[in-house]
Amino acid sequence: GENVEQHPSTLSVQxxxxxxIKCTYSDSASxxxxxxxxxxxxxxxxxxxxxxxxxxxxxxxxxxTLNKTAKHFSLHITETQPxxxxxxxxxxxxxxxxxxxxxxxxxxxxxxxx
Amino acid sequence: NAGVTQTPKFRVLKTGQxxxxxxxxxxxxxxxxxxxxxxxxxLRLIHYSVGEGTTAKGEVPDGYNxxxxxxxxxxxxxxxxxxxxxxxxxxxxxxSTLAGRGETQYFGPGTRLLVL
Numbered sequence: 481g482e483n484v485e486q487h488p489s490t491l492s493v494q495x496x497x498x499x500x501i502k503c504t505y506s507d508s509a510s511x512x513x514x515x516x517x518x519x520x521x522x523x524x525x526x527x528x529x530x531x532x533x534x535x536x537x538x539x540x541x542x543x544x545t546l547n548k549t550a551k552h553f554s555l556h557i558t559e560t561q562p563x564x565x566x567x568x569x570x571x572x573x574x575x576x577x578x579x580x581x582x583x584x585x586x587x588x589x590x591x592x593x594x
Numbered sequence: 595n596a597g598v599t600q601t602p603k604f605r606v607l608k609t610g611q612x613x614x615x616x617x618x619x620x621x622x623x624x625x626x627x628x629x630x631x632x633x634x635x636x637l638r639l640i641h642y643s644v645g646e647g648t649t650a651k652g653e654v655p656d657g658y659n660x661x662x663x664x665x666x667x668x669x670x671x672x673x674x675x676x677x678x679x680x681x682x683x684x685x686x687x688x689x690s691t692l693a694g695r696g697e698t699q700y701f702g703p704g705t706r707l708l709v710l
Contacts, residue, residue: 523701584636
């Protein structure tokens with residue numbers, strides 16, 4: 481079946497450093513790739529997304545890149561701040577049918593040390 | 595707009611008891627989803643609905659049933675709770691992909707369920 485692999489499972493950086501989280505997906509029909517941030521005890525919230533017709537998208541300190549050939553996409557956070565500490569999930573749309581279904585990666589716990 | 599809401603926030607059940615989790619959205623979304631979240635396993639889809647009166651199985655449907663009698667509500671039922679169903683349950687909703695608005699899913703605050 482379809483799956484999304486996410487690495488690393490934990491990531492610790494110093495404030496001001498960059499953080500990169502990587503995901504690979506298996507469904508070649510996937511065309512939508514969102515990233516969610518989940519703070520402790522809270523709901524997942526969308527922080528950025530990218531579609532298959534775009535290779536890169538940036539929103540202030542956050543960027544996402546997509547390599548459809550390699551079935552690989554990544555989240556880049558620059559100038560990290562303590563409030564970036566959270567669990568981050570990547571996801572990929574399941575390609576067949578109009579269901580809007582997403583399959584999620586296992587999550588990355590990011591810790592930003594002041 | 596309240597967005598996506600869930601009730602209850604927390605519940606403790608004994609093995610074999612039943613309960614229903616309620617999800618409500620006021621964004622006129624066509625699609626609704628139920629996920630469970632367990633440590634180290636991300637979000638796994640239990641059941642979903644692409645419109646009022648329709649439901650379908652997701653990745654981990656066993657032990658759960660759902661109903662979507664009204665467009666704004668999506669109910670998740672546990673007929674006979676088991677300890678393996680201890681988890682955090684999230685509901686989400688989105689616009690139809692046919693509407694060209696994309697597949698962004700908006701999540702509710704979650705229900706924490708403990709089955710003893």
